[in-house]
Amino acid sequence: MSPEATTKTTYHVPIGPIHPALKEPVFFEFEISGERIIDIDVKLGHVHRAVEWASRKRNPIQILYLAERICGICSYCHPAAFTLAIEAAADIEVAERAEYLRVIQGELERITSHILWAGVAAHEIGFDTVLFLTWEIRERAMDLTEYLCGNRVTKGIMTIGGIRRDITKDMLPRIQKDLKYFKDNFGKLAHIFLDDKTIKMRSQGAGILTKENALKLCAVGPTTRASGIKKDLRADTSYFAYGDLDIDYITPEALTGEVNGDVYDRIIQRLLEVKQSIELIEQCVDKMPAGDIVSEPKIAKVLAQLKKANGEGVGRHEAPRGEVIHYVKLTGEDAPFTWKVRAPTYNNILPWIPMLKGEQIADIPIVAASTDPCMSCTNRVAIVNNGQRSLLNKEQLHRLSVEKTRRLMH
Amino acid sequence: MGFSMLGPVFRQMFKKPWTNKFPAKYQPSSTTKYLEAVGAGKVKLNPPVPTPPGFRGKIIYDKEKCIGCKLCLKVCPCEAIEFKEKDKKIKIYLARCCFCSQCNDICPTKCLSMSNEFLLADVDPYSKELIVE
Amino acid sequence: MTKDQKTPEEHVKYLKDKFNTNIISADIKKRAAGSKKNETPSIWMKIDKGAFKEIVKYIIEYNYPHLAIISGNDLGNNIELIYHFTVNYGTRLGEINLHISVELPKSKPEIETICDLIPGALITEREKQEFLGVKIKNIPDNRRLFLPDDFPKDVYPWRRDEKGLEKLYKNLHEVKK
Numbered sequence: 156m157s158p159e160a161t162t163k164t165t166y167h168v169p170i171g172p173i174h175p176a177l178k179e180p181v182f183f184e185f186e187i188s189g190e191r192i193i194d195i196d197v198k199l200g201h202v203h204r205a206v207e208w209a210s211r212k213r214n215p216i217q218i219l220y221l222a223e224r225i226c227g228i229c230s231y232c233h234p235a236a237f238t239l240a241i242e243a244a245a246d247i248e249v250a251e252r253a254e255y256l257r258v259i260q261g262e263l264e265r266i267t268s269h270i271l272w273a274g275v276a277a278h279e280i281g282f283d284t285v286l287f288l289t290w291e292i293r294e295r296a297m298d299l300t301e302y303l304c305g306n307r308v309t310k311g312i313m314t315i316g317g318i319r320r321d322i323t324k325d326m327l328p329r330i331q332k333d334l335k336y337f338k339d340n341f342g343k344l345a346h347i348f349l350d351d352k353t354i355k356m357r358s359q360g361a362g363i364l365t366k367e368n369a370l371k372l373c374a375v376g377p378t379t380r381a382s383g384i385k386k387d388l389r390a391d392t393s394y395f396a397y398g399d400l401d402i403d404y405i406t407p408e409a410l411t412g413e414v415n416g417d418v419y420d421r422i423i424q425r426l427l428e429v430k431q432s433i434e435l436i437e438q439c440v441d442k443m444p445a446g447d448i449v450s451e452p453k454i455a456k457v458l459a460q461l462k463k464a465n466g467e468g469v470g471r472h473e474a475p476r477g478e479v480i481h482y483v484k485l486t487g488e489d490a491p492f493t494w495k496v497r498a499p500t501y502n503n504i505l506p507w508i509p510m511l512k513g514e515q516i517a518d519i520p521i522v523a524a525s526t527d528p529c530m531s532c533t534n535r536v537a538i539v540n541n542g543q544r545s546l547l548n549k550e551q552l553h554r555l556s557v558e559k560t561r562r563l564m565h
Numbered sequence: 566m567g568f569s570m571l572g573p574v575f576r577q578m579f580k581k582p583w584t585n586k587f588p589a590k591y592q593p594s595s596t597t598k599y600l601e602a603v604g605a606g607k608v609k610l611n612p613p614v615p616t617p618p619g620f621r622g623k624i625i626y627d628k629e630k631c632i633g634c635k636l637c638l639k640v641c642p643c644e645a646i647e648f649k650e651k652d653k654k655i656k657i658y659l660a661r662c663c664f665c666s667q668c669n670d671i672c673p674t675k676c677l678s679m680s681n682e683f684l685l686a687d688v689d690p691y692s693k694e695l696i697v698e
Numbered sequence: 699m700t701k702d703q704k705t706p707e708e709h710v711k712y713l714k715d716k717f718n719t720n721i722i723s724a725d726i727k728k729r730a731a732g733s734k735k736n737e738t739p740s741i742w743m744k745i746d747k748g749a750f751k752e753i754v755k756y757i758i759e760y761n762y763p764h765l766a767i768i769s770g771n772d773l774g775n776n777i778e779l780i781y782h783f784t785v786n787y788g789t790r791l792g793e794i795n796l797h798i799s800v801e802l803p804k805s806k807p808e809i810e811t812i813c814d815l816i817p818g819a820l821i822t823e824r825e826k827q828e829f830l831g832v833k834i835k836n837i838p839d840n841r842r843l844f845l846p847d848d849f850p851k852d853v854y855p856w857r858r859d860e861k862g863l864e865k866l867y868k869n870l871h872e873v874k875k
Contacts, residue, residue: 199843199844200842200843200846203845207856208856208863212870213642216642216667217640217642218642220642220643220665243729251733284570301617302617305617305620305621305666306620306664309663309664309665311664311665311666311667319670320619370762371762371817372817372818373764373765373766373818384788385787386787386788388793390790391784391786391787391788391789391790391791391793392738392793392795393732393736393737393738394731394738395732396733398734399733403790454670455639455671458639458640469740469795469797471795478766480766480782482767482782484771493856495770497766501767501821502766504821505817505818505820505821
C-alpha cells in the first residue's frame with residue numbers, strides 16, 4: 156500500500172530506547188503509513204557515560220582499562236586503537252613479535268563477534284535453532300580467548316609498546332585444534348545461511364544500502380563492504396602486522412558475483428570475513444618472529460616517557476563492526492589533554508535511514524540488526540530519563556518479525 | 566536442507582550436558598541452609614569449571630615483601646588501592662578492583678599476584694573478604 | 699574514483715600552491731609497522747577557516763573521502779576542530795590520512811557545515827555543537843545528539859573554561875575509609 160493510495164494520515168510509532176534487535180538502548184521514531192515506513196528519526200545518548208571526560212583524570216595506562224570497558228564485545232579494539240594513537244603521539248616503538256600477537260587477538264575477536272551476530276540475526280527472524288548452533292561455536296572462540304588472555308571478556312591484553320601475554324610453543328596445538336573446529340563448522344554455518352530458503356526470503360532485497368549512500372553517509376566496516384565499497388583498514392593501511400600479511404578486500408561479489416547491499420549481502424560479508432580471520436590467524440602463527448613481546452617492560456619508564464611527550468596521534472583499527480578511530484593529544488602532563496573515541500556504530504547510524512525507508516514494521520529488527528549496532532560503544536557520555544511514551548516493546552516487535560517469517564514459509 | 570538437523574538432535578539426546586551444575590547438582594530447597602551445611606562441612610560443593618592458566622582472580626598480597634613504593638597506586642585504573650602512611654603498606658578494596666593485574670606487572674618486588682579465586686560476591690563492599698591488606 | 703593517485707607530498711604541494719597563505723602549516727608523518735616496515739602516511743594540516751570549504755571540495759573532487767570523525771580541543775582562546783579524512787582507500791597500503799585542523803576564536807566559534815558535501819558528517823557535527831559549543835552554520839538538523847533535553851544550556855562538557863562541567867559534579871572519588 157503506497158502512501159498515496161490512502162487518505163488516512165500517517166502514524167508515528169516510537170520504538171526503544173531498548174533496541175529492537177540487540178538488547179541495547181537506542182530510540183527510534185518511525186513515521187508509518189499502513190505497514191510501510193516513511194520516515195525515521197533516531198535518538199541516542201541513553202547510556203552516555205562521559206568516558207572521554209573521565210580520561211582527563213587518568214594516565215594512559217589507566218585509560219587502557221577505561222577503553223576496554225567502552226564495549227564488552229569490542230573489549231580489544233578500543234584499547235588497541237588507543238594504544239596505536241598513544242604510540243603515534245609519543246613515537247614509541249613496538250616489539251615485532253607483539254605486532255603479530257596483536258593481529259591474532261584482533262582476528263579472534265572478529266570471529267567471536269561475527270558468529271555472535273549471525274546467531275542474533277537468525278534469532279531476529281525466528282530461527283532459534285541456528286542461534287544455539289552459532290553460540291555453541293562462539294563458546295569455543297570464547298574458551299580460546301580465555302586460554303590466551305586469562306579472562307573471557309575483559310581481556311586486559313593490550314599495553315603500550317607491545318602486548319601483555321605471549322603465545323608460547325605449547326599453546327599452539329590448542330590454537331590449531333580450535334581453528335580446525337571453526338573451519339569444520341564454518342561450512343555448516345555457511346550452508347544454513349546461504350542455502351536456506353527462509354533466510355533468503357527474509358533477507359534478500361531487504362534493507363538495501365546503495366553504494367552511493369554508503370559512501371556519502373560514511374558507513375564503515377562490513378556494512379559498507381556489503382554495499383560494494385572496498386574499504387578495509389587491514390588492507391588499506393599498514394598497522395600491527397597487517398602490512399606483512401597476505402590479505403585482500405572481501406565484498407559479497409566473491410561469492411555471488413554481484414552486490415545488492417541488502418541484508419543477505421551483509422550476512423555473506425560477515426561469513427566470508429570469519430573465514431578470512433581464520434586464515435589470518437594461521438598466517439600469523441606461521442610467520443611470527445621470535446623475540447620480546449614488549450619494547451619497554453618497565454611500565455614506570457613508559458609512563459615517565461609519556462609524561463614528557465608532546466604531540467598528537469590517531470590510532471585506527473578495523474574492529475569487527477568497522478573502523479575504530481581514537482585521537483589523542485599529549486601535552487606533557489600525566490593525563491592526555493584530549494582523547495576522542497569514535498566507535499563504528501557512530502558512522503553506521505545514518506545509513507539506517509535509507510535502509511529502513513519503505514520497509515515493513517516487521518523488518519525493523521533484522522534490518523537494524525544487520526549493521527551489527529553497538530549502541531553502548533557509540534554513546535559514551537550521560538544518563539537519560541525518557542518519559543512516558545507508549546512503546547511497541549521489543550517482544551511485540553520480535554513477535555511481528557517471527558510472524559512474518561511464518562507467513563512467508565506457508 | 567531436508568532433515569539435516571536430525572543428526573545433531575539425536576546426538577544431543579545421548580550427549581553429556583554442557584552445563585556444569587554449580588554449586589549443587591540439584592536446586593536445594595533453601596540456598597542459605599545449603600550454604601550453612603557447606604560451611605559446616607556436611608555437604609560438598611559441586612566444583613565449578615576450572616579456571617584457565619593465567620586467570621586473574623582475587624589479588625594475593627605478600628605484605629613482607631612490599632616496600633611501599635606506591636607504584637601500584639599510580640597505575641590502578643579504579644583507584645582501588647589505598648596507601649597506609651603509618652606502616653607504609655597498601656590496602657586493596659576488591660569491590661573496586663577491575664582485575665586487570667596491572668599492579669602485579671609494575672610491582673618491583675613482585676609482592677602482588679593473582680589467584681584463581683573468583684567467588685567474591687558479597688552484600689557489603691567493605692566486608693573482610695573484599696579487603697586485601 | 700580517480701586513477702591518478704597522488705602521493706602525500708604532491709597533495710601538500712598542490713594545496714600550498716593553490717591556497718598559499720590559507721595553509722598555516724602542513725606536516726607529513728609516516729609510521730612504519732610490522733616486520734616489513736610498511737609505512738602509512740598521514741598529513742597534518744592547519745588551515746585558515748576561510749579556505750576550509752574549498753579544501754574539502756578539492757578533496758571530494760580528487761577522491762570522495764571518508765570522514766571518520768571531527769575531534770576537538772579547547773585551546774584556551776581558540777577552539778580547534780580536527781577533521782579526520784581518509785582518501786585512496788580500496789588500494790592495498792595506498793590509503794592517506796588527512797587531518798585538517800581549523801581554529802575558531804572563542805568569541806565567535808562558527809564554521810560552515812559540510813553536510814551538503816558529505817551528508818554523513820551530520821552526526822559528528824551535531825556532537826561538536828553540544829560538546830564544544832561551536833556553532834555549525836546551516837546544519838540541517840540542529841537538535842542535540844547525545845545530551846538529554848534537560849541538560850543545562852551553555853554548558854559544554856569538553857570545554858576547559860567556565861563553560862565546562864565543573865559546576866555539575868561533586869564527590870567523584872569518594873571511598874568510605
